[in-house]
Amino acid sequence: MRCPAARPPGTSATCWHGRRCCSRCSRWCRTCAVLPARSRRASPERTAVGAPAAVPTRPLTGAQRFALAACGLGWIPKAPGTWGSLGTVVVALPFLGSPLVAWTCVGLLVLAGSLACLLWGGRAVRPDGRGDPGWVVADEVAGQALALAGAVPAVLGHGLTSAWWLVAAAFVLFRVFDITKPGPVRRLEQLPGGLGVLADDLGAGLAAGALVALVGHFA
Template identity: 45%
Template sequence: MTILRKPDWAFVCSHPAHFLAFGFGSGLAAKAPGTWGTLVALPLYALLLALGLGSMQIAWLCLPLFLVGIPICGLTGRALGVSDYGGIVWDEIVAMLLVLAFAPATPAGWLLAFVLFRLFDIVKPWPIRWFDRRIHGGFGVMADDLIAALFAMLVQAMAWQFLL
């Protein structure tokens, strides 16, 4: 697919779905927009904790955030002409929130969660790569990152089990 429009701040601010899909603008980063989008999840998670939500409440919150991400990412992808444009980072934000919900609330816990999620999101071992290549639209955008989050959560749990 050929991109219909190069996204900029005007595009991101032209529709609430674009603003969310681009991670409040973080997806406009020229280099590594997925990493910048993932980083957005860290202060967002801290804010949710400060507002009194517990980690399990945040984990459950990821379900509606995932579901709303399907049309958000789908609409933005269609507007750009590219289903899974790199600047669409809502999927990274939601997935990282989920990984953080199962990480120790320490700098080391958050760092390991971040590194593991980015590793699985970038390398895309099977079945992540399979979903990424075959499932398109908003659901496809969201699904491969959810699977990467599950991989990161599994390895994270094993790492903390081994370290403690």
């Protein structure tokens, strides 16, 4: 139906160009492409107050969940974060004998954990926004590897048999900082999406690695 220039009886809907559209017609107005008032309905994509509704995130695939769980370590029922950190130490230990291999291994662990969190961690955040679920431990992998980097110079200089305690210290200190989240570490957790999932663990790993490196330098 065509929009008249003047408002005829029984009209109500306003067209984009300021003219009126017949409310008795349930079809789209061909002239102005506006749906008449009688047939307009509230859009399901908008909230009750008229603001756009949040777009639902795509569910994680099995492979993505497996990566975020650090090859299944996060699915261990008790203390999954500790298991994720311990698994990182166990994987890295055999490669700490030579400088190139040691630094490559540590770097790859940090990179793998970080990429998993940045790519998919935001979709695993709890609906209430209160952090990531316990089974997501890719962030622990990245943080623990960063903490281990502080022990690498001592291990390379004195051997693993003499500097093993620094590796153990890197593990313990990282878990303490990751759980207690002192000062700036807790603030990093407030960052949005996958960055917030990852950043606090990198902060905890950096603090633990710095302390271990300092102790190893003077030991």
